[in-house]
Amino acid sequence: MSTNGIGTELIEVVDLKKDFGKLSVLKGINTTIKKGEVVVVVGPSGSGKSTFLRCLNLLETPTGGKVIFEGVDLADKKTNIDLHRQKMGMVFQHFNLFPHMTILKNMTIAPMKLQNKSAAEAEKLAMEMLSRVGLADRANAYPSQLSGGQKQRVAIVRALCMQPDVLLFDEPTSALDPEMVGEVLEVMQDLAKEGLTMVVVTHEMGFAKEVGTRGIFMDGGHIVEENNPKEFFENPQHPRLKEFLSKVL
Amino acid sequence: MFFLNAGQSSWDKFVGDFVFNLIEKDRWKYLWNGLGVTLKITLFAVLLGILIGMVVAIVRSTHDMTGKMKIPNFICKAYLSVIRGTPVMVQLLIAYFVIFTSPGISKVMVAILAFGINSGAYVAEIFRSGIMSIDKGQFEAGRSLGFSYVQTMTLIIMPQALKNVLPALGNEFIVLLKETSISGYIALEDLTKGGDIIRSQTFNAMFPLITVAVIYWIFVAGLSHLLTIFERRLRTSEH
Numbered sequence: 001m002s003t004n005g006i007g008t009e010l011i012e013v014v015d016l017k018k019d020f021g022k023l024s025v026l027k028g029i030n031t032t033i034k035k036g037e038v039v040v041v042v043g044p045s046g047s048g049k050s051t052f053l054r055c056l057n058l059l060e061t062p063t064g065g066k067v068i069f070e071g072v073d074l075a076d077k078k079t080n081i082d083l084h085r086q087k088m089g090m091v092f093q094h095f096n097l098f099p100h101m102t103i104l105k106n107m108t109i110a111p112m113k114l115q116n117k118s119a120a121e122a123e124k125l126a127m128e129m130l131s132r133v134g135l136a137d138r139a140n141a142y143p144s145q146l147s148g149g150q151k152q153r154v155a156i157v158r159a160l161c162m163q164p165d166v167l168l169f170d171e172p173t174s175a176l177d178p179e180m181v182g183e184v185l186e187v188m189q190d191l192a193k194e195g196l197t198m199v200v201v202t203h204e205m206g207f208a209k210e211v212g213t214r215g216i217f218m219d220g221g222h223i224v225e226e227n228n229p230k231e232f233f234e235n236p237q238h239p240r241l242k243e244f245l246s247k248v249l
Numbered sequence: 250m251f252f253l254n255a256g257q258s259s260w261d262k263f264v265g266d267f268v269f270n271l272i273e274k275d276r277w278k279y280l281w282n283g284l285g286v287t288l289k290i291t292l293f294a295v296l297l298g299i300l301i302g303m304v305v306a307i308v309r310s311t312h313d314m315t316g317k318m319k320i321p322n323f324i325c326k327a328y329l330s331v332i333r334g335t336p337v338m339v340q341l342l343i344a345y346f347v348i349f350t351s352p353g354i355s356k357v358m359v360a361i362l363a364f365g366i367n368s369g370a371y372v373a374e375i376f377r378s379g380i381m382s383i384d385k386g387q388f389e390a391g392r393s394l395g396f397s398y399v400q401t402m403t404l405i406i407m408p409q410a411l412k413n414v415l416p417a418l419g420n421e422f423i424v425l426l427k428e429t430s431i432s433g434y435i436a437l438e439d440l441t442k443g444g445d446i447i448r449s450q451t452f453n454a455m456f457p458l459i460t461v462a463v464i465y466w467i468f469v470a471g472l473s474h475l476l477t478i479f480e481r482r483l484r485t486s487e488h
Contacts, residue, residue, distance in 0.1 A: 082397045
């Protein structure tokens, strides 16, 4: 790809397989994610797209294949996954903020414990991040006092406080009330503009088309089609993608 | 108190019983010293129980979540099965007459070990239910930030789990305080035994035993009250 700002390989996925017991969910995934890309992964439910995403940071242990991140195979049992996860942020469908900590603490605990940042340093960074998403005034609130959209914005900047090289989004707007989807997508769009590498599993086709630099369509544990967003959405080749798009668009 | 309605002569009898059972020959010392023994056993057994319970709970839930630690998990399960499948009094007697027979070990120590090991089994299951009650997403969020398994457990899961199980844990301590009343079976002079000794000296059953009951009740009620305050404080920290 020659799109502006897209650089070297960041994640290389080689013949990735994942079985849950007898059920084969990923049947050999091959793809490469480059720096600065915004890869949107779409597909019907049960197609394996969330499992694919969760295999990238080993929240699911692959049954076979490789996930090479910055030159290291994460699927190798000898790899210290904790170290590499610090460089891959993740945003979940259900936010997963820590309810027993304030928003500020949610954001500073990982940089302080894992990157040996001082409280002052970590808080400064967290406050900058919170200001960016318009939530600086909620720093001392607890997650239960926030709306869904606010929680997800905090979850995104919590991941950013670790200054990751890639951010993985697992259906980040699926659990939100419709009127809150926009505020979260806006934050994601800003991050994409700044050149953050993102892999986004989503049902938001408008966002995928507008912000994505590449679309991946998964079905039955395979990548069925991948292309730039314009071709992907306007000129789909595979009949399954055509059918899928006709249903969701 | 319970004699007040019956008039002056009952009051006199109450005062007479009080003096006879507690004041004469310093018999109150049986209760006072017994209370000390009861509290000592309970306090250290609680601490031992928490320690054992925490370790067993972490082993068990680690096994449940990751499939690792098969052998430690097996040992823990055997421990839980034996302790929860036999009466605590039988355990106490076995501890005293079979296991810790060395004269170098005091009876109080035997009781602390027996009650602590017993309580550990119940506390373990309380902790485990607390850990399992935390949404899996919390664990994944911790790990995805780069925290290790142990860091995720101690920084994110356990603080929340502890809060969830506090009422059950408090109840276990109350049960333990009362359970130590069987310590007399290994000839320990705890609060209950103290009351019983007075009964055997004065041939008055009601006064010393009711007094013992009231003392237990005061401690249990006090403990319940403290727990309520503590729980409320934990809850307000979230809102």
